[in-house]
Amino acid sequence: MDYTQFERTAANIRTGIIKAVHNAGSGHPGGSLSAADLVTALYFKEMNIDPKNPKMEGRDKFILSKGHAAPAQYAALAERGYFPKEDILQLRKLGSPFQGHPNMKKVPGIEMSTGSLGQGFSVAGGMAMANKLDQNPGRIYVLLGDGELQEGLVWEAAMSAAHYNLDNLTAIVDWNGLQIDGKNEDVMTVTPVDEKFRAFGWNVISIDGHDFAQIFDAFDQARACKGKPTVILAKTHKGKGVSFMEDQAGWHGKAPDEEQTRQAVEELGGEW
Numbered sequence: 001m002d003y004t005q006f007e008r009t010a011a012n013i014r015t016g017i018i019k020a021v022h023n024a025g026s027g028h029p030g031g032s033l034s035a036a037d038l039v040t041a042l043y044f045k046e047m048n049i050d051p052k053n054p055k056m057e058g059r060d061k062f063i064l065s066k067g068h069a070a071p072a073q074y075a076a077l078a079e080r081g082y083f084p085k086e087d088i089l090q091l092r093k094l095g096s097p098f099q100g101h102p103n104m105k106k107v108p109g110i111e112m113s114t115g116s117l118g119q120g121f122s123v124a125g126g127m128a129m130a131n132k133l134d135q136n137p138g139r140i141y142v143l144l145g146d147g148e149l150q151e152g153l154v155w156e157a158a159m160s161a162a163h164y165n166l167d168n169l170t171a172i173v174d175w176n177g178l179q180i181d182g183k184n185e186d187v188m189t190v191t192p193v194d195e196k197f198r199a200f201g202w203n204v205i206s207i208d209g210h211d212f213a214q215i216f217d218a219f220d221q222a223r224a225c226k227g228k229p230t231v232i233l234a235k236t237h238k239g240k241g242v243s244f245m246e247d248q249a250g251w252h253g254k255a256p257d258e259e260q261t262r263q264a265v266e267e268l269g270g271e272w
Helices: 004-024 029-034 036-046 067-080 085-090 119-134 152-163 193-199 212-224 258-267
Strands: 061-064 140-145 169-175 203-208 230-235
Touching (some): 004 029, 004 067, 004 085, 004 258, 036 061, 036 212, 061 119, 119 169, 193 203, 193 230, 203 212, 212 230
Parallel strands (some): 061 140, 169 230
C-alpha cells in the first residue's frame, strides 16, 4: 500500500492544528501533533463513518479521551469534510462551537464531550457494551494520553472492559512520554504499560505511532481479536512534524507566535 496520501493528509491536519492554536492564542499543540497520524488513520481508512450523515446507524465511533488535544480532532473532522476547514480558526473564541475541549452538542462528528482525563475511556467502554447489547456492528475507538494513565478511573474502565469481553473496543495510547509537568517517568511512572493491560485481560499491541503500515496492521489485528478488548500502545513524539516543538514538554499548552507559526506551516508543507 502507498501511504503517501495518508502522510499528506496528516501534514494537512497538523497545519490546521498549528493555525487554529495560533489564531486562538492558546491551546494544546504538542499532544495534538503527536496524535495526528493516529487520527488520520482512523478518519480516513479505519472507521466506518459518513461526514454527510454524522449520526448514521451502525457507524464506528471515536472518543478523544485526552480532550485537550481537541485541535487534532477538529482538524481531522474538517479535513474529512464534516465542516469547512476555515471553521476551526474559531477555536476557543467566545461563542464558538470549537471549544478548548470537544463538545458533542455543538460540533458534528464529536461523539462525546471530554476533558476530565479518564472519563472518555470509561464512556467508550459503556458505548461498546451498549453496541453489544443492541447487536450494533459499530466499533468503538478511544484515544488516551500516556499521562492520562495516571488516573485511577482508567484502570477501573480497563477492568470493566475486559470483564465484559468488549472485543469491539480498541483503545489507543498516544505514548509521547511527556505531560504538562515534564516526563511521565519523573511525574508519575506509568510503565510497564503493556504488562499492566495484559494483567487486566487486554490484547496488547505495541507500534510506532507515526508509521502508517504499523498503525493499519494494528487495527487489523484488533478487529481480528475476539473475546477481549485491544489496546494499541503507539510510541509517538510530542510536537511531531514541527522541529522546534518535537519532544518538548513546554509545547504541551502554549500557542506559537506568528513567526513560529509561519516556520511550522512551512515545515509541514502548508500555505501561510
